Amino acid sequence: MTDKAQWVEWFPGLSRLDAPTKQLLLTRSTIVTVPKDTTIFGPGNSPENMLFLLDGTVRVQQVSDTGHEIVLYRIEAGQSCVLTTACLLAYDAYSAEGITETPVDAAAIPRGVFDDLVSGSKPFRDFVFAAFSKRITDLFLMIDEVAFQRLDVRLADKLIKLSGGADMVATTHQKLSVELGTAREVISRQLQEFQRRGWIAQARGSVSLLDRMQLQQLADHNAS
Structure with missing residues (x-):
């Protein structure tokens, strides 16, 4: 599938949404293109959009006060960013940075649309928390590797x-x-x-x- 105008169909959880919700996502979203090696978010910034990656790879990494870095995870095409999800849900700022490793295309939906769908659409809420749960599990595995292996x-x-x-x-x-x-x-x-x-x-x-x-x-x- 190459038609980015119908990007919701690229995400299995979103493709099962009802037609009005799909249409809301499509009409209120913006397709953004970001060059390689661009910092798309960083510590202290608050997310204004939920990003759904259509093409490319984003590296999410933590940087300590001493400059020590560790890769937390990567976002691939067909995925959303769990850190952005967490910050949107908590109305909090980012604590890590996201850097494009390749040119990236993503669909961005505004915070207000995200809030409305999380509160009003169970299928959308299920999609968000399923992705959130999987990534949290991956992060615990990474912590285990760093600490014990x-x-x-x-x-x-x-x-x-x-x-x-x-x-x-x-x-x-x-x-x-x-x-x-x-x-x-x-x-x-x-x-x-x-x-x-x-x-x-x-x-x-x-x-x-x-x-x-x-x-x-x-x-x-x-x-x-």
Whole structure:
């Protein structure tokens, strides 16, 4: 489906809404296009719209007072932002930032429409809270990984996932540290150990996977 004018049909929960509610979403929404590497929200800002992502990817990350960063989750096409949902429901400001990793198209509905539908449409309310519940569960899993799982296991797993089946990952030590919620120096030491074992080779801005089997065996500890 490519007709963004009928974007509600891209979201299974919204496509089951009654015709008047669908029409309200379509007539009151605005399709916005945002370039890559744009901060679309940040700490201290209050959301004025609920965003439904149609194309692209948005990275949501937390930044501490000391500048330490950790990726909380990513929003893909066909998803909404749980942090925006939480802020809209609580009339609160953002505590994290959202940055576009690719060019993004999204449907934006005003806060007033969101409020009216949450209070007046059970199917819409069910859609909002189902997405909210799933993302909260994902966040608890991430907290468990950061707090309790070995970094070498998590790093091996992240390299394999980022590779997408290829033999090379375009990334940096800093980006990996943000992904895994640790210091860049810690990532550097662990990558050096992987390289010493002959599992990877490093170059500026990239990591080559030389022994995917060994990395996969280590990553499989995530599931054990």
